[in-house]
Amino acid sequence: MLFEDRIFYHIYPLGLCGAPELNDSGPLFYNESTPYFAVGNEWIDHMQELGCNAVYIGPLFESGSHGYDTKDYRLVDRRLGNNEGFGQWVKTCHAQGIKVVVDGVFNHTGRDFPAFKNLQEQKWDSWGKDWYCQVNFEGTSPLGDPFWYESWRGYPQLPRLNLRNPQVVDELMNIVRFWVETFDIDGIRLDCADVLDFDFMRRLRWETAQMKEDFWLMGEVIHGDYSQWVGDGMLHSVTNYELHKGIYSAHNSHNYFEMAHTLRRLFGEYGLCRGAVLYNFVDNHDVNRIASKLSCKQDLVPVYVFLYTIQGIPSVYYGSEFEIEGCKNDGSDAPLRPQINLSEMTETSVTRLIKQLADIRTSREELIYGEHIELLLTNRQYVYSRCWQGKACVAALNNDDSASEVDIALPVEGNLLCDLISGEVIPAENGRVHLKIEAHDGRVYQVK
Numbered sequence: 001m002l003f004e005d006r007i008f009y010h011i012y013p014l015g016l017c018g019a020p021e022l023n024d025s026g027p028l029f030y031n032e033s034t035p036y037f038a039v040g041n042e043w044i045d046h047m048q049e050l051g052c053n054a055v056y057i058g059p060l061f062e063s064g065s066h067g068y069d070t071k072d073y074r075l076v077d078r079r080l081g082n083n084e085g086f087g088q089w090v091k092t093c094h095a096q097g098i099k100v101v102v103d104g105v106f107n108h109t110g111r112d113f114p115a116f117k118n119l120q121e122q123k124w125d126s127w128g129k130d131w132y133c134q135v136n137f138e139g140t141s142p143l144g145d146p147f148w149y150e151s152w153r154g155y156p157q158l159p160r161l162n163l164r165n166p167q168v169v170d171e172l173m174n175i176v177r178f179w180v181e182t183f184d185i186d187g188i189r190l191d192c193a194d195v196l197d198f199d200f201m202r203r204l205r206w207e208t209a210q211m212k213e214d215f216w217l218m219g220e221v222i223h224g225d226y227s228q229w230v231g232d233g234m235l236h237s238v239t240n241y242e243l244h245k246g247i248y249s250a251h252n253s254h255n256y257f258e259m260a261h262t263l264r265r266l267f268g269e270y271g272l273c274r275g276a277v278l279y280n281f282v283d284n285h286d287v288n289r290i291a292s293k294l295s296c297k298q299d300l301v302p303v304y305v306f307l308y309t310i311q312g313i314p315s316v317y318y319g320s321e322f323e324i325e326g327c328k329n330d331g332s333d334a335p336l337r338p339q340i341n342l343s344e345m346t347e348t349s350v351t352r353l354i355k356q357l358a359d360i361r362t363s364r365e366e367l368i369y370g371e372h373i374e375l376l377l378t379n380r381q382y383v384y385s386r387c388w389q390g391k392a393c394v395a396a397l398n399n400d401d402s403a404s405e406v407d408i409a410l411p412v413e414g415n416l417l418c419d420l421i422s423g424e425v426i427p428a429e430n431g432r433v434h435l436k437i438e439a440h441d442g443r444v445y446q447v448k
Contacts, residue, residue: 001277002236003187003216005368006099007308007358008315009052012285013039013060014067015337016318019079023064023071028078037076037085041092042342043318048096050321050351051358055093056189056218058103060086066333067103068191069110069157073175083182090183101187101216102179106172107196108151108158111143116159120145131168133160152192163197172200173207180211193219193229193238202233218279226266230276240278240312242266247282247303248293251399256382259306263372267311280312282320285337289317289326297323298440300350302397305442308357309386309395311372321351353421360420360444366391375408381437385411385447393420394445398437405436414447 013019017038020026030036039057047055059067062075076086090100109116118128119135123146129135132149139148142156152158161168179185188208190196201219208215219229221238229238246262249255266273282290282303291297300323307314319338322345326335361367370386370393377383380400385392392412398404410417410431417426417433421444426433437443 002214003054003099003313004277005362006054006313007052007361008054008056008101008279008313009047009050010281010284010315010317011039011043011055011057012067012318012337013057013080014077015285015334016043016340017080018339019077021065021334023062023077023079025078030081032082035082035084035088037081037089039080039089040342041089044089044092044096044098046342047098049355050316051355051362052316053097053362054099054101054186056101056103056315058189059105059191060102061105064110064112064157068105068108069112070105071110071112073172074178087183090185094184099186099216100183101189101218102185103191104176104188105191106161106163106200107192108160111157111159119147119149123147130165131162133162152195163200169200169203173203176204176208177211180208180215186212186214187216187218190217190219190235193235194221194224198228198234201229201235205233205235226273226276226278230273230278237277237279237313239284240266240280243278243310243312244281244283244287247306248290251299251303252293252295254380254399256377256379256397256399260374260377260382263310267372278312279315280307280310281315281317282307283317283336284315285317286333287336288328289320289324289336291320291323292325292327296399296440299399301353301440302399302442304350304354304357305395305444306382306397308354308361309367309384309393309444311370311386314361316354319345321354322346323348323350356421357444360393364391364393364446365389366393373411375411376406380404381406383408383435387411392447394447395442396435396437396445397442399440401439403436403438405434407432407434410447412447416448417445418448420444420446 061070062072062077063069115128115131118126134150136148150160217235218237219235222241226238229235243262246259250258366386366388370388373385375383382397385394
């Protein structure tokens with residue numbers, strides 16, 4: 001499967017770089033004639049140090065404010081730099097073995113997009129009227145236009161594109177081709193995939209496969225049966241919001257049955273997504289930081305051990321490796337998307353753990369491809385294995401306030417468990433081992 005062996009770093013660039021909130025065509029802080037991209041190469045080095053071999057970065061298109069109100073799909077947002085600068089950044093990523101996936105905002109545009117400006121200027125005589133959904137000249141928009149139109153979730157700043165218009169779809173395919181040919185990107189994360197036209201996604205899958213054989217498509221899907229979006233002829237992966245909720249909720253409520261149930265529902269014998277490779281995360285640019293969501297911050301350890309040892313593709317949101325906090329404020333996402341100067345960040349025990357977990361995962365195929373097998377499950381302890389071609393790793397989690405001791409059967413033949421984090425060796429007797437898991441801790445073992 002494509003990207004199954006990848007570990008993602010997720011960057012919201014407008015926030016990370018402290019870009020102005022509005023793109024008002026004011027003076028730039030760089031020379032337009034010089035290649036420039038505001039996310040410096042030090043972040044590429046940082047990704048590599050964390051063990052990440054893929055980056056999801058976006059939105060990047062020229063926009064009016066937060067990045068999802070597109071003005072020009074063929075320009076890197078002027079607040080971030082220019083096309084030449086981003087192209088060089090991608091080359092540097094590739095030179096260090098890092099795949100680059102960008103946001104594809106194809107459900108809607110901003111009001112400054114040429115098609116919408118044409119609609120405003122020429123109204124019923126415009127070519128732009130057919131580019132948007134449910135344009136009606138018998139009403140008025142919330143922003144005073146002498147016509148009505150459908151918008152994303154009722155936000156009039158984001159008029160919804162008509163993906164049943166062949167001209168619109170053809171242009172979006174040309175835009176994707178432009179990004180592949182100009183920047184050599186490796187994939188697209190489809191914004192709002194849960195409301196995108198299915199025929200559009202099927203065509204995008206076919207078109208991108210012709211452009212680049214191993215091109216990867218991942219969709220933003222929050223609710224629903226993920227198997228509708230993932231599969232042959234559709235997307236390769238979707239955002240696993242269901243598991244995201246289960247992770248922090250299970251730790252806060254001392255109920256590991258919630259995480260285990262989610263894994264069974266998605267990937268079990270009769271799971272909705274059995275065989276699929278979903279994009280797993282504990283926070284992102286739209287939800288509160290994991291360090292803010294957890295009732296006990298010590299649970300960051302079992303949370304990240306879980307993230308790196310289950311089926312699917314793990315992702316770390318920029319800054320969370322340093323345990324930074326952030327919560328939405330009066331509906332604003334700005335606190336989730338802070339400016340960060342990497343040189344000012346201090347490595348923590350969680351930073352070091354994430355580096356260890358990345359090394360553990362990438363060096364052991366069983367943690368990438370292995371079958372998930374439950375070995376022990378209680379409200380506060382969860383032990384499971386990943387087995388592949390006779391090899392096995394065992395993960396043990398404890399969200400209790402005190403240490404826990406458990407006995408488990410080895411999932412494959414072996415004489416001992418080797419703690420891949422501490423190096424401790426635990427002997428087996430008659431195919432069983434006795435484990436002591438400290439409070440709010442997580443361990444990863446290899447059967448030997």
